[in-house]
Amino acid sequence: MRIQKAWLFLFILFNIYACKQEDQKIKFTFLQLNDVYEIAALSGGEIGGMDRVETLHQQLIKENPNTFLFMAGDFLNPSLLGNIKYKGERVKGKQMIEVMNAMDFDLVAFGNHEFDLNENLLQERINSSNFQWIATNLKHKVNEEELPFYKVDESARIAIPKTVIFELLDDDGTQIKIGFFSSTINSNPKDYVVYTDFYEDAKHAFTNLKAKTDIVFGLTHLKISQDKMIAHMLPEVPLIMGGHEHNNMLIPVGNTKISKADANARTVYVHRFEYDKVTQELTMDHELVSINNEIPSNKKVAQIIDKWQKVLNKKIKEYSPNAYDIIFVANEPLNGLDDAVRSKQTNLGSIITKAMAFGYDNEVDGAILNGGSLRLDDFLEGNITGVDIFRVMPFGGSVLKVKIKGQLLHKVLQYGRLKAGDGAYLQRYNFDYKKETKQWLIDGSPIVDQKIYTIAISDYLLKGYDIPFLNYENKGIIDVYQPKEKELSYDIRRVVIHYLKQGQ
Numbered sequence: 001m002r003i004q005k006a007w008l009f010l011f012i013l014f015n016i017y018a019c020k021q022e023d024q025k026i027k028f029t030f031l032q033l034n035d036v037y038e039i040a041a042l043s044g045g046e047i048g049g050m051d052r053v054e055t056l057h058q059q060l061i062k063e064n065p066n067t068f069l070f071m072a073g074d075f076l077n078p079s080l081l082g083n084i085k086y087k088g089e090r091v092k093g094k095q096m097i098e099v100m101n102a103m104d105f106d107l108v109a110f111g112n113h114e115f116d117l118n119e120n121l122l123q124e125r126i127n128s129s130n131f132q133w134i135a136t137n138l139k140h141k142v143n144e145e146e147l148p149f150y151k152v153d154e155s156a157r158i159a160i161p162k163t164v165i166f167e168l169l170d171d172d173g174t175q176i177k178i179g180f181f182s183s184t185i186n187s188n189p190k191d192y193v194v195y196t197d198f199y200e201d202a203k204h205a206f207t208n209l210k211a212k213t214d215i216v217f218g219l220t221h222l223k224i225s226q227d228k229m230i231a232h233m234l235p236e237v238p239l240i241m242g243g244h245e246h247n248n249m250l251i252p253v254g255n256t257k258i259s260k261a262d263a264n265a266r267t268v269y270v271h272r273f274e275y276d277k278v279t280q281e282l283t284m285d286h287e288l289v290s291i292n293n294e295i296p297s298n299k300k301v302a303q304i305i306d307k308w309q310k311v312l313n314k315k316i317k318e319y320s321p322n323a324y325d326i327i328f329v330a331n332e333p334l335n336g337l338d339d340a341v342r343s344k345q346t347n348l349g350s351i352i353t354k355a356m357a358f359g360y361d362n363e364v365d366g367a368i369l370n371g372g373s374l375r376l377d378d379f380l381e382g383n384i385t386g387v388d389i390f391r392v393m394p395f396g397g398s399v400l401k402v403k404i405k406g407q408l409l410h411k412v413l414q415y416g417r418l419k420a421g422d423g424a425y426l427q428r429y430n431f432d433y434k435k436e437t438k439q440w441l442i443d444g445s446p447i448v449d450q451k452i453y454t455i456a457i458s459d460y461l462l463k464g465y466d467i468p469f470l471n472y473e474n475k476g477i478i479d480v481y482q483p484k485e486k487e488l489s490y491d492i493r494r495v496v497i498h499y500l501k502q503g504q
Contacts, residue, residue, distance in 0.1 A: 022172055022173045022174045022175075023172055023174060024174060024276060024277040024278045025174060025274060025275065025276050025277070026066070026168060026170045026174040026175075026176055026274070026275050026277070027064055027066065027170065027272070027273065027274045027275075028064065028066035028067070028068070028168055028178075028272075028273050028275075029060050029063070029064050029066065029067040029068070029270065029271065029272050029273070030067075030068050030070060030217075030239075030241065030269075030270070030271040030273075031053075031056065031057055031060055031067065031068070031069045031070065031268060031269075031270055031271075032070050032072060032241045032259060032261060032268060032269040032270075032271065033053065033069075033070065033071050033072070033261060033265055033268050034071065034072035034073060034074065034111075034221070034241070034242065034243030034244075034260060034261055034263070035072075035073070035074040035075075035111070035243045035244065035246050035263035035264070035377075035378075036050070036071065036074070036075050036096070036263065036264055036265050037074070037075065037077070037078060037079040037082070037096075037113075037263070037264060037377070037378070038079055038080075038081075038264045038265075038391070039081070039095055039096060039099045039304075039305050039308060040305050040308075040309055041293070042264060042266075042388070043381070043382040043383045043384075043385075044324070044326055044383045044385060045293060046292060046293055046382065046383065047266050047290075047291065047292050047293075047382070048264050048265045048266050048291055049265065049291060049295075049297070049305070050099050050100075050103065050265060050301055050305065051297040051298045051299075051301040051302040051305055052265075052291050052292075052295040052296070052297060052298070053103070053265050053268060053291055054102075054103050054298035054300070054301040055295055055296050055297065055298045056268065056270075056289060056291070056295060057069055057103060057298075058298065060270065064272075066168050066169075066170065068106040068107065068166065069103060069104065069105045069106050069107075070105070070106060070107050070108070070219055070241055071100070071105055071107075071108040071109070072109055072111075072219055072220060072221055072241050072242050072243035072260070073108075073109045073110055073111025073112070073113075073114070073184060073220075073221030073243045073244070074111030074112065074113045074114070074221060074243055074244070074377075075093070075096045075100070075108070075111070075113075075114070076092065076093030076096055076097075076113065076114050076116070076117055076122070076125055077092060077093055077113045077114070077116040077117060078113060078116065078375040078376070078377055078394070079095075079096075079391070079394075080312065080387070080390050080391040080394045081095055081308060081311070081312045082094075082095065082096075083375070083394035083395065084311070084312065084315045084394075086311050091308075091311075092117055092121055092125075093117065093121075093125050094125070094128075095304075095308040097125050097128050097129050098304050098308075099301060099304050099305065100129070100131060101128075101129060101130045101131070102300055102301050102304055103301060104130075104131070105131040106131065106132065106166070107131070107132050107133075107134060107164055107180060107219060108129075108131055108132070108133055108134070109133075109134055109135075109182040109183075109184065109219045109220065109221055109243075110133070110135055110138055110182070110184045110221065111184065111185075111221040111243060111244065112184065112185050112186075112187045112188040112221065112244070113188065113377070115188045115190045115193050116188065119190075119192040123152075126149070126150075126151050126160075127151055127152045127153075129151070132164060133149070133151070133160045134160065134161060134162070134163070134164050134180060134181070134182040134219060135148065135149050135160045135161075135162065135182060135184070136162045136163065136181045136182045136183060136198070136201050136202060136205050137182070137183055137184060137195060137196045137197065137198040137201040137202070138184055138193065138194070138195060138196070139193075139194040139196060140192060140193070140194070141191065141192050141193065141194050142192070146194050148160055148161075148162075162181070162201070162205055163179060163180065163181050163205050163208060163209050164179070164180045165177055165178070165179045165180075165209070165212060165213055166178050166179075166180075174277065176213075176214040176215070176275060176277065177212065177213040177214055178213055178214065178215045178216070178217065179209030179210075179212065179213035179215070179216045179217070180209075180216070180217050180218070180219050181201075181202055181205035181206060181209065181216070181218055181219070182218070182219050182220060182221075183198035183201070183202050183218070183220040183221070183222050183226070183230065184198065184220075184221050184222070185198075185221055185222045185223060185226065185244060186198075198220075198222065198226070198230075199226075199229060199230065199233065202218070202230050202233070202234065203233060203234065206234050206236075206237065210236070214275065214277070214280075215238065215275065215282060216234075216236070216237055217237065217238070217239050217240070217241065218230060218234075218237055218239070218240035218241065218242075219240075219241050219242075220240055220241070220242045220243070221242065221243045221244050222242060222244060223244060223245070224242070224244075224245055224249065224251065224258065224260070227240050227242050227258045228251070228253050228258065231253035231254065231256040231258060232253060232254070234256070235254045235255055235256060236255075237256055238255065238256060238257065238282055238284060239256070239257050239258075239259065239271060239284065240256060240257070240258045240259070241259055241260075241269070241271075242258055242259065242260045243260060244260075245260055246262065246263035246337055246377070246378055246379065247260070247262055247263075247379075248260060248261050248262045248267050248269075248288055250269075250286055250288070257284065257286065259271070259286060261288065263377075263378045263379075264378055265291050266290070266291060267288050267289060267290050267291060268288075268289050268291060269286060269287070269288055269289070270286070270287040270288075270289055271284060271285070271286050271287075272284070272285040272286075272287070273285075316386075316387060316390060319390070319396075319491065319493070319494070320386050320493075320494070320497065322386065323385065323386035323387045323390065324385050324386065324387055325385060325386060326383045326384065326385055327384060327385060327386055327389075327497055327500045327501045328384040328500040328501075329382065329383055329384065330380055330381050330382060330384055332347065332381075333379040333380065333381040334346075334347050334348040334351065334379060334380040334381065334384075335347055335348055335379060336348045336374055336376035336377065336378055336379060336380060336392055337376075337377055337378065337379070338377045339421075341371040341372075341374045341425075341427060342371040342372060342420070342421055342422060342423055342425045343371075343420045343421050343425055344420070345427060345428060346427065348374065348376075348380065348392070349369065349371065349374070349427030349428070350427070350429065351496070351499075351500070352369060352374070352392075352393075352427065352492070352496055353366075353367040353368065353369055353427055353428055353429035353456075354367070354429050354499070355492075355495050355496040355498075355499035355500070356369065356399045356429065356456040356457075356458075356489075356492065356495065357429055357430070357456050358495065358498075358499045358502075359399050359456065359483075359487075359488045359489035359495035359498075359499075360399075360401050360456055360489065363454070364401060364454045364455055364456045365430065365442055365443065365453045365454050365455055366428065366429055366430035366431050366442055366443070366453070366455050366456075367399075367428070367429040367430070367455060367456035367457070368412070368413070368416070368426045368427070368428050368429075368431070368455060368456075368457055368458075368461065369426065369427045369428075369457075369458050369461070370416075370423055370424055370425070370426060370427075370458065370460065370461050370466045370467075371423060371424075371425040371426065371427050372422070372423020372424065372425075372466065373393060373395065373397070373423075373458060373460055374392055374393065374427070375391075375392065375393065375394055375395070376391055376392045380392070384500065386493075386497045389493050389496050389497050389500075390493055392493075393492055393493050393496075395460075396491050396492060396493055397458055397459045397460050397491070397492055398458075398459045398482065398483055398489060398490050398491065398492065399456050399457070399458060399459070399483065399489040399492050399495060400456070400457050400458070400459050400462060400480055400481060400482060400483070400489075401454060401455075401456060401480075401481035401483075401489075402454070402455055402456075402457050402462065402477060402479070402480050402481070403452050403453070403454050403477075403478040403479040403480075404452065404453055404454075404455060404476055404477055404478065405449070405450070405451075405452055405453075405476040405478065406447045406448045406449045406450060406451045406452070406453060407449040407450070407476060408470075408474060408476025408477070409440075409442075409447055409453055409455070409476075410440050410447045410449065411469070411476075412426075412467055412470055413426065413428075413431060413433070413440045413447075414440065415467050415469075416467070417433060419466075423466055424466035424467055429456075430442060430443050432444075452478055456489075458492060462477075462480065
């Protein structure tokens with residue numbers, strides 16, 4: 001009897017021990033965001049909000065401690081809050097760093113908008129971050145030298161690496177290493193930034209990581225066509241988490257998936273994995289999660305958001321006490337993406353230029369606005385508030401009524417057309433270009449060189465910054481009306497808000 005009990009005891013011990021041994025399988029989770037410029041919820045509080053994202057983040061950590069939080073570029077700029085002055089200086093991403101620090105991001109890639117900040121300010125933001133950055137195809141130009149970007153931590157300079165490796169361990173002891181490379185689009189050239197070949201750098205990074213890790217992933221900020229190039233070149237990379245396009249997608253390229261969530265945390269991607277070390281097989285599940293008012297707020301992050309919202313609200317109320325009222329419902333998304341407003345006529349550009357004419361009781365022949373003054377780099381949809389209009393045009397400025405000779409007007413329109421892809425590209429009202437005859441039309445008729453036209457124009461455009469010859473000194477400018485402070489056109493945002501409120 002004692003022998004039987006002894007064998008039973010040994011059998012139980014063996015099974016307990018066996019259960020604690022590595023099963024050679026490990027599960028892990030990625031939470032992916034990209035192109036997030038606003039920390040607070042949008043559309044009257046209905047969508048987005050980094051406090052809600054953090055609630056999801058914590059839920060995923062409880063589900064699996066091997067959960068990682070990623071940002072696939074573009075978060076320091078642009079935003080309405082980032083462009084206001086606080087304690088004597090523009091916020092410029094300070095609010096995002098504070099929120100992301102509280103959320104414990106694991107890894108972030110540079111987007112093109114990170115380089116909207118000047119060199120010193122970007123360095124301050126990097127230094128104040130507590131998360132890991134990655135820069136595979138970026139270098140910092142310092143006195144003609146090309147060096148890695150770096151972070152100053154306790155007086156030490158720590159280079160931002162080209163690749164990053166995380167070690168994962170689960171409860172039963174299964175352990176793996178996963179590696180990451182990044183790629184950033186060269187669409188924001190700055191004197192202090194060197195963009196190297198993202199294609200070749202990704203290939204070299206993958207080769208280096210493959211020898212040291214079990215799986216390699218991409219964290220990119222590229223056009224989807226460029227992400228596809230990398231996926232074709234590196235078929236062993238199972239997932240490329242990307243950004244830049246602002247609309248969600250999950251695109252298969254061979255065995256690789258390319259994922260992008262909606263901008264401003266309207267959605268996020270949750271990627272769940274299981275890896276078998278014996279067979280080296282990886283299974284993936286991808287879930288696009290809507291961030292909306294059904295997700296509770298995380299208190300820690302909400303407190304930070306509330307602090308910055310009070311700063312913003314104080315500034316906004318100086319211009320409009322009812323700025324958070326819903327003024328328009330956009331059933332069709334209004335396109336304010338940088339790539340769009342700087343290269344083609346968009347529905348958002350049409351609304352704004354029509355509002356400019358409305359500000360002068362439509363007693364103008366047309367309206368023009370430089371695309372670069374629209375700083376949203378996102379879509380507006382659903383309930384639109386006055387704050388959304390401030391987000392689109394954070395710098396404001398007046399709408400002028402200008403009498404201009406047809407010859408100069410034609411030259412201005414042509415210059416804007418040829419600047420497609422640049423901030424000088426013109427959003428327009430009542431102007432069309434006829435390709436067949438290479439003519440500009442106003443209200444359907446060709447512009448007459450010697451005729452004098454009256455147009456609504458942003459005050460910025462008449463300063464000659466975007467179109468050098470368009471300035472007060474040009475003899476083609478016959479007269480300029482400057483609106484008074486009490487008039488709608490004194491602030492372009494005011495006139496757009498009023499226009500939309502009228503149900504236009």
